[in-house]
Amino acid sequence: MTNNIYLETNSGLIEYLNSNYKSDTLFIIDSNLTDINIDEKVNARVFYFDINEDTKNLTSVEKIWDLLFEQNLNRSSEIVIIGGGVLLDVCAFASSTFKRGISFSFVPSTLLSMVDASHGGKNGFNNSYGKNQIGTFTLPERVIICYELLDTLHIDNYKDGLIELIKHGMIANEKIFNSMITQAGFNVDFETIKQGINVKMNIVNEDFLEGNKRKLLNFGHTVGHIIEKDSNYEVTHGQAVAMGIYYELLISKEQLGLPKDIINSYLNYLNKIEYNYKYNFLSNSKKLIEILKHDKKSSEENVDIVLLYEIGNPKVINLTFNEVIEVIQN
Numbered sequence: 001m002t003n004n005i006y007l008e009t010n011s012g013l014i015e016y017l018n019s020n021y022k023s024d025t026l027f028i029i030d031s032n033l034t035d036i037n038i039d040e041k042v043n044a045r046v047f048y049f050d051i052n053e054d055t056k057n058l059t060s061v062e063k064i065w066d067l068l069f070e071q072n073l074n075r076s077s078e079i080v081i082i083g084g085g086v087l088l089d090v091c092a093f094a095s096s097t098f099k100r101g102i103s104f105s106f107v108p109s110t111l112l113s114m115v116d117a118s119h120g121g122k123n124g125f126n127n128s129y130g131k132n133q134i135g136t137f138t139l140p141e142r143v144i145i146c147y148e149l150l151d152t153l154h155i156d157n158y159k160d161g162l163i164e165l166i167k168h169g170m171i172a173n174e175k176i177f178n179s180m181i182t183q184a185g186f187n188v189d190f191e192t193i194k195q196g197i198n199v200k201m202n203i204v205n206e207d208f209l210e211g212n213k214r215k216l217l218n219f220g221h222t223v224g225h226i227i228e229k230d231s232n233y234e235v236t237h238g239q240a241v242a243m244g245i246y247y248e249l250l251i252s253k254e255q256l257g258l259p260k261d262i263i264n265s266y267l268n269y270l271n272k273i274e275y276n277y278k279y280n281f282l283s284n285s286k287k288l289i290e291i292l293k294h295d296k297k298s299s300e301e302n303v304d305i306v307l308l309y310e311i312g313n314p315k316v317i318n319l320t321f322n323e324v325i326e327v328i329q330n
């Protein structure tokens with residue numbers, strides 16, 4: 001099981017890294033973190049990489065493998081990866097396959113990677129068949145979560161993390177949901193982040209290889225993926241999931257009697273973070289059903305979708321494609 005370390009400040013992070021990693025540790029750092037000058041402060045080998053969603057591919061994996069060979073790493077070496085979900089996913093894949101697997105730790109530097117991508121062991125990269133189609137399930141040795149790293153994060157990236165965090169609250173922890181919807185402004189406190197991490201860890205600990213329980217983490221994502229595809233990826237993942245949650249709440253009301261005030265609270269929240277809730281679908285019903293058919297949770301005419309009875313009480317329900325499409329198109 002992964003060990004989580006929580007640190008408040010960047011100076012605390014540097015101190016932790018210097019006292020817990022030997023000087024031959026390899027640090028791979030997101031190039032947007034150069035301002036913090038980690039390279040000047042840690043006693044280790046440091047390399048910066050600029051990998052984004054468009055270059056989250058085999059070529060980038062090969063660049064990381066090359067670095068590991070050039071630096072003569074072996075199976076007893078240690079790697080620390082500091083960055084957002086893209087860098088963590090690519091470097092964890094490269095590390096987990098280099099010489100059949102070499103141990104690595106994560107320092108997630110975006111809100112989304114803190115509450116989601118760094119827990120659960122999934123890694124990978126994109127290819128022409130889709131996102132994250134090649135990958136392994138390999139857990140990091142440690143996840144070191146430093147709150148102050150979030151200070152430099154762009155607001156749009158911060159909002160993407162907020163959506164995953166409120167989703168964690170909706171499926172499993174009412175305290176997270178209430179704290180986020182009642183808080184003035186958007187900044188979340190460290191305690192709420194820690195609770196969000198616990199939601200993800202509890203679920204993946206019960207179902208590491210995504211048999212059943214882990215499907216709950218897909219709340220908002222079934223419709224979110226339809227929106228991403230329908231918009232030809234013009235709508236970002238975070239915004240699409242935000243709207244996907246809204247539509248899946250509407251379906252929850254219809255199918256499971258979810259109280260309307262929860263939908264209203266969520267709409268107020270989206271308003272606060274200046275995110276849209278409604279999406280104008282470009283495709284007709286027939287085309288939307290085709291998109292839904294490609295969802296990994298779909299069979300011939302039905303899809304398994306996560307719905308809520310209320311906050312903290314989710315259930316995977318099997319619906320026909322028409323039952324989903326009718327609600328989202330109205």
Ligand SMILES: NC(=O)c1ccc[n+]([C@@H]2O[C@H](COP(=O)([O-])OP(=O)(O)OC[C@H]3O[C@@H](n4cnc5c(N)ncnc54)[C@H](O)[C@@H]3O)[C@@H](O)[C@H]2O)c1
Pocket residue numbers: 030031032033052053056083084085086087089109110111112113116117118119120121122123131132149150151152153154157160
């Ligand atoms: N493995 C999993 O279980 C899992 C789960 C969810 C998402 N993901 C993956 O995570 C990726 C999205 O991750 P993300 O939202 O972190 O995006 P990202 O890694 O692209 O980071 C967003 C941007 O923020 C920059 N950045 C990172 N930390 C910063 C900081 N502290 N200050 C300033 N800028 C900083 C990055 O360089 C990048 O430009 C997707 O590829 C997705 O597939 C994986």
